Amino acid sequence: MSPELINLIVQATFESLYMVGIAALLGTAIGLPLGVFLATSRKGELFAAPLVNRVLGAIVNATRSTPFIILVVAIIPFTRLIAGTSIGSTAAIVPLTIASTPFIARLVEGAIREVDGGLIETASSFGASPIQIVFKVLIPEALPGLLLALTLAVVSLLGYSAMVGAVGGGGLGDLGIRYGYQRFMPEMMLAVVVVLIALVQLVQSAGDYLARRVNRRLRHR
Amino acid sequence: MSCMKALSMNAHPSLVIGEPVEIRHAAVQPEVMVRFENISKTYPAYRGKPGVVALRNIDFAIPRGSITGVIGRSGAGKSSLVRLINGLEKPSTGRVVVDNRDISALTGRELRLAQRSIGMIFQHFNLLSSRTAADNIALPLEIAGWPKTEIRARVTELLALVGIADKHDRYPSELSGGQKQRVGIARALATRPRVLLSDEATSALDPQTTRAILDLLANINRELGVTIVLITHEMSVVRQLARDVVVLDAGHVVESGHVADIFTHPKHPITQSFLAEVTGDSLPVSLASRIVQEPCGHAVIRVQVRGAGAGDTLIARLARELGFDVSLLSARIDEIGGQHVGTLVLGIPGGDSAAARALVWLSQHQISAERLGYVA
Numbered sequence: 001m002s003p004e005l006i007n008l009i010v011q012a013t014f015e016s017l018y019m020v021g022i023a024a025l026l027g028t029a030i031g032l033p034l035g036v037f038l039a040t041s042r043k044g045e046l047f048a049a050p051l052v053n054r055v056l057g058a059i060v061n062a063t064r065s066t067p068f069i070i071l072v073v074a075i076i077p078f079t080r081l082i083a084g085t086s087i088g089s090t091a092a093i094v095p096l097t098i099a100s101t102p103f104i105a106r107l108v109e110g111a112i113r114e115v116d117g118g119l120i121e122t123a124s125s126f127g128a129s130p131i132q133i134v135f136k137v138l139i140p141e142a143l144p145g146l147l148l149a150l151t152l153a154v155v156s157l158l159g160y161s162a163m164v165g166a167v168g169g170g171g172l173g174d175l176g177i178r179y180g181y182q183r184f185m186p187e188m189m190l191a192v193v194v195v196l197i198a199l200v201q202l203v204q205s206a207g208d209y210l211a212r213r214v215n216r217r218l219r220h221r
Numbered sequence: 222m223s224c225m226k227a228l229s230m231n232a233h234p235s236l237v238i239g240e241p242v243e244i245r246h247a248a249v250q251p252e253v254m255v256r257f258e259n260i261s262k263t264y265p266a267y268r269g270k271p272g273v274v275a276l277r278n279i280d281f282a283i284p285r286g287s288i289t290g291v292i293g294r295s296g297a298g299k300s301s302l303v304r305l306i307n308g309l310e311k312p313s314t315g316r317v318v319v320d321n322r323d324i325s326a327l328t329g330r331e332l333r334l335a336q337r338s339i340g341m342i343f344q345h346f347n348l349l350s351s352r353t354a355a356d357n358i359a360l361p362l363e364i365a366g367w368p369k370t371e372i373r374a375r376v377t378e379l380l381a382l383v384g385i386a387d388k389h390d391r392y393p394s395e396l397s398g399g400q401k402q403r404v405g406i407a408r409a410l411a412t413r414p415r416v417l418l419s420d421e422a423t424s425a426l427d428p429q430t431t432r433a434i435l436d437l438l439a440n441i442n443r444e445l446g447v448t449i450v451l452i453t454h455e456m457s458v459v460r461q462l463a464r465d466v467v468v469l470d471a472g473h474v475v476e477s478g479h480v481a482d483i484f485t486h487p488k489h490p491i492t493q494s495f496l497a498e499v500t501g502d503s504l505p506v507s508l509a510s511r512i513v514q515e516p517c518g519h520a521v522i523r524v525q526v527r528g529a530g531a532g533d534t535l536i537a538r539l540a541r542e543l544g545f546d547v548s549l550l551s552a553r554i555d556e557i558g559g560q561h562v563g564t565l566v567l568g569i570p571g572g573d574s575a576a577a578r579a580l581v582w583l584s585q586h587q588i589s590a591e592r593l594g595y596v597a
Contacts, residue, residue, distance in 0.1 A: 043267075116345075116347070118343060118345060118347045119347055119349060121309060121347070122341070122343060122347040123360070123364070124309060124336075125307055125309060125336060125339075125340075125341040125418075126336060126337060126340070126341070126360075126361040126364060126365075126408075126409075126411075126412065127332075127333035127334065127335075127336035127337045127361070127364060127365070128333070128361075128364045129330075129333060129364075132364050136360065136363065136364065137349065140349065140351045140352070141349055141350065141351050143351065214351070
């Protein structure tokens, strides 16, 4: 493989990491509070607001049921509004963030709901405010689950990022389609797949390691 | 005993334990710590499930510094009752006054401040798995906004108080059930509450650990003067620890008063069934199966005696004064609410008239007795 091609792979890898990294950060920044709210806003819960809960839940479901490639194209005007352009890696971060936020929110909701309700009652019994309960009880207790959820979100984002080539987003998926498929370069396709597999393995192992480290429940059994 | 009569729950469903005349043990502080005033609690119908009346016409008081047991079957309303005390639940009607404050009227920040003077321990301990023993105990102090150095000192003091000073850095997954409950107790006491609520705190523990935890609670009550309210479905817990008892059934207080009084003269069937769990049926199976109702052989009389040396000389006196060869068929002595309570089953020869004379003699000496039947 020529140095130029290797250069292309390195550049595409960085593009992918850039898109996925920023989208994961933004998706977490919005998805984490959203997920916590979804997990605590049903009737009788900490921030009870059943109506808001149902509306947000419906929006989350709607976003999640839109195929990603359709979402990318459908929101081009919105992408242009936010990023100033609809083409390139930076522009691709917009649909990636919009797709990952509800996904992360649902995963966070699941992880928070796993926390024993008795702990919420306990904290309430010694006068903790709802916000204190979120930061001192729910998030620390759900941390292993939250880390695994974020790992899963990053892995999914890597998959999604392969599709943003459709709007000139670049990245590994784009490279694989344009060189590997359209220019009949199987060695390029193979290289892209190998790099993606390595990235996913790396992310998953790191996530598993961190989750195990913070999990005190199983550590000593 | 006029005091006994006042304690009877049959005539009046509502009763105040806290009035000085009725309190033998609270001579030091005859004040009231918790008062339920005409409480009812209804859970509204939700998603097709019908509404539930959890508590009705609850009206009693818990003396300051006492240990009061609330006993009832599951679903009797115990959990709702205890959660009214720390404001985790609101009554549908009536008010709950804790330490001279109407806690049922407080909300938001005011309620959270009041909750710091009421500790609670739980059946499943409810410790944070992500925090060490010390950090679990520190949690209510962090929430109350204590400075770090004071928290550290207080936590060390509390770990020593509950006897697990060496478990400072252990996580709950490394502790036994009894140790976890000690952490729970230390955490509940962290903010120096005046009331400690125990929600089935020993129900998940083995008998030996239960005894140790109950001893610890008794010490805490004695040394810190903390009023303890324990809800339980286990008679043995009430018997070992509590001096006052409230018996709940289907949301009603069916009986309440001093443990020794209530459990030596149980009036309500629920109370009687709780008592039977501790004292057993008091008749050995071999004896029970031989009892018949037609007069023959020996009359079988069950006698209940109370107080120090309960029943020591009863048989001898009965035999001497009435001239019977009284035989002892079965006997047991229990300690209930700090009093010895003896149950003796006697065999009286000489047919019906002799048994009747024995019963008269016993009632003249204010000893409760009943004829169970006859054995050949």
